[in-house]
Amino acid sequence: MTEPDIRKGLAGVVVDTTAVSKVNPETNSLLYRGYPVQELAATQPFEAVAYLLWNGELPTADELAALRATEREHRALADNVKAAIDLVPLEAHPMDEVRTAVSLLGASDVSGAGSVLDASGTPEQNLERSVRLFAALPAIVAYGQRRRRGEQLVAPRDDLDYSANFLWMTFGEEPDPVVVDAFNRSMILYAEHSFNASTFTARVITSTLSDLYSAVVGAIGALKGPLHGGANEAVLHIFDEIGDAANVNDWLDEALASKRKIMGFGHRVYKSGDSRVPTMKAALDTLVEHYDRPDVLALYDALSDEFVARKGIHPNLDYPSGPAYNLIGFDTLTFTPLFVASRVTGWTAHVMEQAASNALIRPLSAYDGVAERHVEV
Secondary structure: OOOOOOOHHHOOOOOOOOOOEEEEOOOOEEEEOOEEHHHHHHHOOHHHHHHHHHHOOOOOHHHHHHHHHHHHHOOOOOHHHHHHHHHOOOOOOHHHHHHHHHHHHHHHHOOOOOOHHHOOOOHHHHHHHHHHHHHHHHHHHHHHHHHHOOOOOOOOOOOOOHHHHHHHHHHOOOOOHHHHHHHHHHHHHHOOOOOOHHHHHHHHHHHOOOOHHHHHHHHHHHHOOOOOOOHHHHHHHHHHHHOOHHHHHHHHHHHHHOOOOOOOEOOOOOOOOOOOHHHHHHHHHHHHHHHOOHHHHHHHHHHHHHHHHHHOOOEOOHHHHHHHHHHHOOOHHHHHHHHHHHHHHHHHHHHHHHHHOOOOOOOOOOOOOOOOOOOOO
16 A cells, blocks of 8 residues: 655645745745735835735725725724723733634624625625725734733824824824834735745635635634744744843853754745845844844844854744834734734735635545544443
């Protein structure tokens, strides 16, 4: 009998096609609908990139204006969603708040479906749902951080773009353009990355003809894990442990001796360095200068240089984004919810792509348990 070819973690298995994104091995560039992400981050607002992921092309001026108008209509935190977030214990991870809030938004939106068979939605309905989630998540994430600090909800502002308004709702003050630009770039860089664990989860759920919100809730659960979205939090914990660039060598000696996994380095897809890192590192550099925090850059460089020299493993996007979010003022626990607010654009693009050419995703397994046996009577 031929032994099955088992690929743990589905490593190397191609399960479907996608037009949403790819990593171009020739240029080591992550492409969104064919555009290198570093070009998008340097030239586009996040709303335009969201439009691109959903529709396949960058928007015209009129199309971008229409998307922005719709997004601003759905920015405010609904009373029932705020009440649901308030029921989540403050000791819980804020990803639990986000998961709960999205689930409630979904229950409210599909409540008119005649049966479970109606809930999956038409392409037009799913695009509308994607825009509403995109618009609603900043208020959910911002309020989550504020309530853990004992602060009140901040209402959105219609005169600010997506990224500036996100920061306004989080901190209650109008952000500096340098900060808005760095934050906008981070959101674009996190928006999409092919069949990663959370995106694949969303596509599996969609393949059952479940609804878009259920797919996003499942993706949130996958992203919560430290081997996926939680890695950016872990980077800040590492920085806090080390404390100063002068401590890097001793800290790394001990970490490697204990075979500790160093988060923020390495990637399943990139073997010669994450193509998104230079763009995010440049954004971090602007924040270091803006906030006058050369100590952050010194620690960043010392750990990166030493780890690459010793292990040959390069930083991934989480490595520069963690200290960047910290400088902006986000709590470490808020980092992964920020990832959700960005990646919801990629998730929903994949949900719509899966629904448009669907096949139930149902892999096989190789049984290695006990042989058939019977109950003794």
